[in-house]
Each structure stands twice: as C-alpha cells, then as structure tokens.
Amino acid sequence: MAKKKTTKKKTTRKKASAGKRIAPRREKRGLSADEVRLDTGDRQTAPLVAEVESAGGTAIGAYREPLSGRPILLASLPIAAVQPTPFQRDLSPTHTKRLAQKIEESGSFLDPLIVIRGEDGGLWTPNGRHRLAAAKVLGLRQVTALVSSDEDLAFRILALNTEKAHNLKDRSLEVIRMARSLAKRSPRTKESSFAAQFEDASLITLGIVYEQNKRFAGGAYGPFLKKVDRFSNSALPASLRQREGFAARLVAIDAEVKRIIEALQQRGFKSPYLRTYVVARINPVRFHRAKKGDAKPPMTTAAALTRMIASAKKFDATSVKQTDLALVAAVSGGGEE
Numbered sequence: 001m002a003k004k005k006t007t008k009k010k011t012t013r014k015k016a017s018a019g020k021r022i023a024p025r026r027e028k029r030g031l032s033a034d035e036v037r038l039d040t041g042d043r044q045t046a047p048l049v050a051e052v053e054s055a056g057g058t059a060i061g062a063y064r065e066p067l068s069g070r071p072i073l074l075a076s077l078p079i080a081a082v083q084p085t086p087f088q089r090d091l092s093p094t095h096t097k098r099l100a101q102k103i104e105e106s107g108s109f110l111d112p113l114i115v116i117r118g119e120d121g122g123l124w125t126p127n128g129r130h131r132l133a134a135a136k137v138l139g140l141r142q143v144t145a146l147v148s149s150d151e152d153l154a155f156r157i158l159a160l161n162t163e164k165a166h167n168l169k170d171r172s173l174e175v176i177r178m179a180r181s182l183a184k185r186s187p188r189t190k191e192s193s194f195a196a197q198f199e200d201a202s203l204i205t206l207g208i209v210y211e212q213n214k215r216f217a218g219g220a221y222g223p224f225l226k227k228v229d230r231f232s233n234s235a236l237p238a239s240l241r242q243r244e245g246f247a248a249r250l251v252a253i254d255a256e257v258k259r260i261i262e263a264l265q266q267r268g269f270k271s272p273y274l275r276t277y278v279v280a281r282i283n284p285v286r287f288h289r290a291k292k293g294d295a296k297p298p299m300t301t302a303a304a305l306t307r308m309i310a311s312a313k314k315f316d317a318t319s320v321k322q323t324d325l326a327l328v329a330a331v332s333g334g335g336e337e
Contacts, residue, residue: 030066038062038071048073048147055081055123057142065148073147074112079136082115082143083122084129085154087177089170091133100134109135115145116153119185123147126154155182155197168218169210175199176207183236191239192231202229204240205301208247220257220279221250227285228297228304249305256312257282263317271325282311 040049045062048071052059057077065072084091103109113128125132125145135143155178175198182194191204198204202225206218229246232239261274271277280286284307288298299307 031064031069035069036064036066038064040073042071044071045073048075048149051117051123052077052147057081057145060144068150070148070150075115075145075147076142077113077115077123077145077147078142079132079140081123082113082125082132082145083118084132085118085124085126087174087181088126088129089174091129096130096133096137099130100137103134104138109138109140109143112144112146114153114157115147116151117149118154119181124154126157155194168206168222169214169216171199172203172207172210172218174207175203176211179204179207179236179240183240187237188235190233191236192233194236195231198231200226200229201231202226205229205243205246205250208240208244209250212247212251216251216254217275220275221254224279224283224285224304224308225301227288228299228301230295230297230301246301246305249309253282253305253309253312256309256315260312260315260317264320267317267320269320269322269325273325277320277325278312278315282308282315284308284311 038045040059040062042062045059048062049059052073052075055077057075059073059075061074063072063074064070109131111128111131113125113131115123115125115128118124123145128145132143178197179191179194182189182197195201202222205225206216206222209216210218232242234242257275257278260278264274264278284304285298
C-alpha cells in the first residue's frame with residue numbers, strides 16, 4: 001500500500017508591523033530645563049523689567065521661552081497700563097460678562113495676558129483682550145502678564161487666540177486691521193510675505209467690506225472668494241488699494257443679489273437660503289474643483305467679479321423653482337452669518 005503523501009499547508013504570518021506605517025521620530029526641539037531658567041536680573045530681561053517698572057508694575061520672574069529661547073518676563077501690571085492691539089476683533093460684551101462671572105466663581109485670575117511693546121510705546125496685549133476687559137469688570141488693580149520683547153508677535157499670535165471662537169466677520173476685521181498696520185510699518189514688503197499672518201487672502205477683501213458694513217453676509221461669498229482670491233506679490237499698500245476696488249465690486253454684486261432676492265420674495269419665496277442660492281447661481285467658478293496642491297486659481301479675482309456681476313444683472317427670477325431651493329437647503333451646512 002502506497003504511503004499517502006502529506007503536504008504541509010503553507011501559512012503566512014503577517015508580521016505585527018506589516019501594513020502599518022511607522023511615523024518617523026520627530027527630532028527633539030527646544031531648550032532643556034536648565035536652559036529655560038532665567039533670572040530677572042539677567043541682561044536679557046533688564047529692558048523688560050525697566051518697561052514694566054516704568055508702567056507701575058513689578059517683575060515676578062523670568063524664563064526663556066522653551067521653543068525660541070527668547071526671554072519672557074512674568075510680571076504684574078496695572079490694569080490701566082495695558083491696551084488691546086488696535087487691529088483685534090471687536091470686544092464682545094456678552095463674552096466679557098460671562099468670563100468675569102466665571103473668574104469670580106473660581107476665585108482666581110489664572111491666565112496671564114500676553115503683552116508686548118506697542119507702536120505708541122505703551123503695552124499691548126495681542127492675546128487677552130477679553131480677560132483684560134473681565135478684569136476691569138471685576139475691579140482688579142493689577143493683572144499678571146507674560147511680557148515679550150518680540151514686537152512682531154502681535155501679528156503672529158492672533159492665530160493662536162482660541163479664547164472666543166472667531167466667526168468670519170471677526171477674523172476678517174482682524175486681518176484687515178493687521179494689513180493696514182503692516183502697510184504703514186513695512187510699506188515695501190509684498191502682501192504675500194504676510195501669508196502666515198493673514199491665513200487666507202479672501203479675509204483681506206472681506207475685511208474691507210466689513211469695515212463699511214458690519215452686517216454684510218460674507219458667509220455667502222466666502223466659498224467663491226476662496227477659489228479665486230490669492231495673495232499678491234505687490235507691495236502691501238498697493239495691494240490694499242487693489243482690494244478696495246474688489247470690495248467695492250463685491251458690494252455692487254450684493255446690491256444686485258438683494259434686488260434678486262426681493263423679486264423672489266414677491267413671487268412667494270420665503271426660504272432662508274435665498275441669498276445662498278442666488279450667489280451660487282451667479283458664481284462663475286461654482287463647478288470648479290481645485291486639484292490638490294494646485295495654487296493657481298481658475299481665473300483672476302477681477303475676471304471672476306466681472307462675470308459675477310454680469311450674471312447677476314441678467315438673472316431671471318421667474319426661472320427659479322421651489323425644488324431648486326429645497327436642494328440648496330438639503331446640502332447647506334446651515335444658515336448665513
């Protein structure tokens with residue numbers, strides 16, 4: 001009887017690491033504990049100590065910021081000595097009142113303000129406006145602050161401000177105020193050099209409109225502008241003049257949109273998505289799908305605005321159906337700002 005040949009079934013074992021991407025180890029950055037330590041009498045902190053004392057405050061301690069190594073002074077400052085930067089968002093009385101109430105309930109003012117030297121020689125807080133206002137509501141004499149010698153920090157720190165969520169109007173107004181300040185400070189610098197501070201080119205254009213009309217429905221035009229608006233390589237003052245022209249044309253477009261909305265309302269349309277629908281219909285780049293990594297816009301901002309107002313002027317309100325608005329409502333992420 002022939003011996004039955006047995007074959008071993010081959011099995012494949014997957015290694016534990018198979019199919020998994022191992023993230024590369026990030027190189028350690030920054031200072032060690034010993035390097036962070038700094039004395040208030042150190043020559044690096046002496047100018048900061050002098051400024052604090054001249055403002056009526058007192059130095060409490062000092063350290064080197066662990067990422068950049070720049071000296072930071074922990075100080076107590078008189079309330080009256082600190083002002084918010086002139087290009088910050090508008091103060092929210094509701095948020096200030098709520099913040100003051102929570103600080104009162106906790107019995108502690110724990111978050112120091114960030115303070116730098118302002119252009120007028122005073123002390124500015126680019127991060128802490130509502131905390132400063134809440135301290136005034138509570139009647140505090142002094143506030144604690146982290147004082148930095150890096151004056152440019154005022155233009156970079158706003159992106160880190162999560163004290164109160166920014167809406168489109170707040171962010172746009174901050175950006176245009178920063179842009180106007182930087183245009184005076186660095187008139188020969190290209191607008192594109194400040195891309196990190198401004199985050200998005202469309203915010204500058206919208207900011208100009210919001211300066212004129214705080215009730216402008218910027219949320220309806222934001223998606224359109226994001227597709228065509230890019231940072232300019234012109235000097236910032238020249239770029240701002242060009243954007244003022246863009247803003248004026250955007251206001252003219254919105255006037256046409258309001259006219260169309262009124263015509264639709266007269267036909268019985270009452271949807272809260274009327275503006276969203278109309279702006280989408282006249283948007284010349286609404287079907288454009290940007291490719292990943294593609295920085296070039298489908299057309300220039302000027303060309304897009306020209307086409308948009310032409311479409312608005314010839315818009316036929318009688319062609320709109322209720323089903324069209326129902327579709328907009330279904331795909332919309334929410335109402336307008």
